[in-house]
Amino acid sequence: MTKPHAKDLSHLLSLESKSRQNSPLKSAFKYYFDPKVTFLGGGLPLSDYFPFDNLTAEIPSPAAFSSGKGINTTASAEKLSLQIFKDKTKNEPNQIELSRSLQYGHSEGQPELLTFVKDHTDLVHKVPYVDWDIIASVGNTESWESTLRTFVTRGDSILVEDFSFSSALETAHAQGINTIPISMDDYGIIPSALSTLLDNWVGPKPKLLYTICTGQNPTGSSLSFERRQEIYKLASKHDFIIVEDEPYYFLQMEAYTTDKSQRTSTIVHNHEEFLKALVPSFLSIDTEGRVIRLDSFSKVLAPGLRFGWIVGQKELLERIVRLHEVSIQAPSGVTQSLVNGLLQKWGQKGYLDWLIGLRLEYTHKRDVAIDAVSKYLPSEVVNFSPPVAGMFFTVNIDPTKHPKFKTEFAEDALKVEDAVYEQGIKQGCLMIPGSWFKSEGQSNPPQHELEHASLVAAHNPHVFFRGTYAAVPLDALVVGIEKFGEAIKIEFEL
């Protein structure tokens, strides 16, 4: 079967992006590599003056994390030495020499690293259309900001999850964008709610949907493949872009089970099993080129590398590269030389082994957290759904059972939330109140004017807290959850 080409979606570009001109200087740079021309056109410093002659890094050998070992970066016997020189001739093949990575250029990313990431992307997502590509960014936060500038103009509307990453929402608000919350349940966005909203829409439709569909922040939910398919159909029908912000994609885990004997038997054993166990992405069903996928090394290697990438159709990515040329220019060259060096040493297979190791680590952390939640949080007022991806778990609290709910708190669920938050800190554990992530925005017509069960449900009072099992050692995690349980018991007089 031949793959289709992407649809022309240039009508969805922002005023800013449409009006951005290419620099005339670009036309001159085609002579930069012409041996017959002395190129006096660019203000580039000579690499002779770069003060880093070579870099050496100690990195884990794939032997340290293959075959179900998890991740151990400290065992000194299982280390490799990675060395990168300024001088190209001294480097191993496929390395990015420092004379190039420390120079201007390659806004779209250094070719060796892009090729590795593109091959990896195709291995995982099997992108179903022809003219897709990837470009580098300095991480998903910047990717999202640049994607917004590329598609949305002050006054436009976008679709967001009912609860979403507050920083991502604030990016949109400051730009004067209306963020319309879409109802969610334990499994993420409810497609029928989205459909009702859009079928009844009056005026210019929302330009894009922003979704953290796997290991969602803050709810910890993950969108099923079936829901992704339904939502993609809606995107096609109502002509909007899907921006899938997927930093947690490779922090997918086994389903939680209380039967501890089952836990070890469910781990994935090889690359094939691993790839099969991943929920298919929006990108993997994108036949029209209307998905912009934001991906990053922040959660799987390290956030401070500040390296991410955007996957999408070439024509749309070109507009983001033009923005990058006048903003970030390119990710750090030191980062690119080092990360590329690491990945070339590991190879595609070694990198998958690393990701399998992370899956094991996070499954274990999640299990420890959920075991503690079951044990220490009072089931009289608390319920929860164990997450299958990401860094976060949430606990729902029934606010109506708070002794002050009908009296002092005047049936205001937010007052219960606030009391539990403060009591948590007092007892020695901080979890983030769910209301801090509430999306605000106005659909047209307003959701309350539409008769639909899931739209109404979204506006019932709902108290939940977001915790993480990613950031603290396991013993501290258990102690923390126990303290949070104490706080709830004190508040609810249990």
Next chain:
Amino acid sequence: MTKPHAKDLSHLLSLESKSRQNSPLKSAFKYYFDPKVTFLGGGLPLSDYFPFDNLTAEIPSPAAFSSGKGINTTASAEKLSLQIFKDKTKNEPNQIELSRSLQYGHSEGQPELLTFVKDHTDLVHKVPYVDWDIIASVGNTESWESTLRTFVTRGDSILVEDFSFSSALETAHAQGINTIPISMDDYGIIPSALSTLLDNWVGPKPKLLYTICTGQNPTGSSLSFERRQEIYKLASKHDFIIVEDEPYYFLQMEAYTTDKSQRTSTIVHNHEEFLKALVPSFLSIDTEGRVIRLDSFSKVLAPGLRFGWIVGQKELLERIVRLHEVSIQAPSGVTQSLVNGLLQKWGQKGYLDWLIGLRLEYTHKRDVAIDAVSKYLPSEVVNFSPPVAGMFFTVNIDPTKHPKFKTEFAEDALKVEDAVYEQGIKQGCLMIPGSWFKSEGQSNPPQHELEHASLVAAHNPHVFFRGTYAAVPLDALVVGIEKFGEAIKIEFEL
């Protein structure tokens, strides 16, 4: 004398910047370091999983570039080894451990590096007000883009140099900003022209002036101290921000002399002489806190580091940090650990030695370029002013002397420029046509309605080419300029 405090200039902020809210999550993060609280609030990966245990870099020893030696990064005898560990306890003092630099956080930049750069800034500029500060960026391109977003809203006007960096102008145009060109001569912006324009201004005044005041791109001009003082007074009077974009500040050189025996005797001998020889910045006369200075390591260490910084009053910088939190987040941690390591090894004095070495290198390059321009470019149609800073030289060509000027070209100077550009490439040398850098924008009232010699002069036809002596080895530079001379001679039938 006690220093003054900055003026409140918050009325100059953009709509976007004024409406940007702080994240509620920030209020929680104050408990991150509280030993009594288990912090389950943030989605940070454990540094145990960062795959870089330590980094080693070979860097030049200050002995390699002290006392007028210039810069030689290849002499292997004069190298230092710089090592940075993930584990804080293994590092030398003032290093940034990888467990921190590779983690989230420190949007304003890592403290050790910021302190070094702030001390350096005060040493050079002696900032004359109290509440100034610096924040990190990923380079001046990004600093300028973020500064624009912070101060200017679609439809606003800004002041720019008559010829300016085309990429910086395009950043503004795409944002819907009107860029008003200010007349220049060989010494940069003409203050009286700026004064005339603003005194007659009708409607909302321009929010800021964007100037590359030292080693200007593309003209190579440098603004004298006297002009900077006059322009600062105008900024105060007409209430605008001065954005000084200063990547070339430390590429200041000795004045050009044709007397080769004088050249060696004019070099600076010590730190005091070096600092005295630098033209005072706008920042150094900024008593009100209305200067935003954009500074960077791109031209003095390496562009691919993607590390710059912004100097200005604290209250205004805070708005840019909020933008950075939802865009770049922070510069690369690898870059920050390495650059900080380098600078801590060198110390403030070593870094000044490095800059003195660069001054020597660039003075020599400039001399070679201008010697060749004098020798090979036909003085019948060409004139030039040798630059005293930066990477660029320009040659002015009298278009009226082109044999086709009155006939085939119909007195269109741009046709002469185009013919010379194409002939240059044909002969084997590319220099960039000046018209590619022409600022376009509309003052109110239009400049041609104001009677002022310098305003009129700016609109006379003017043909010039920008070349660089930075990017090519000296022998290739001379060959290139000779070829460009050939091209002019062919075109002008000399």
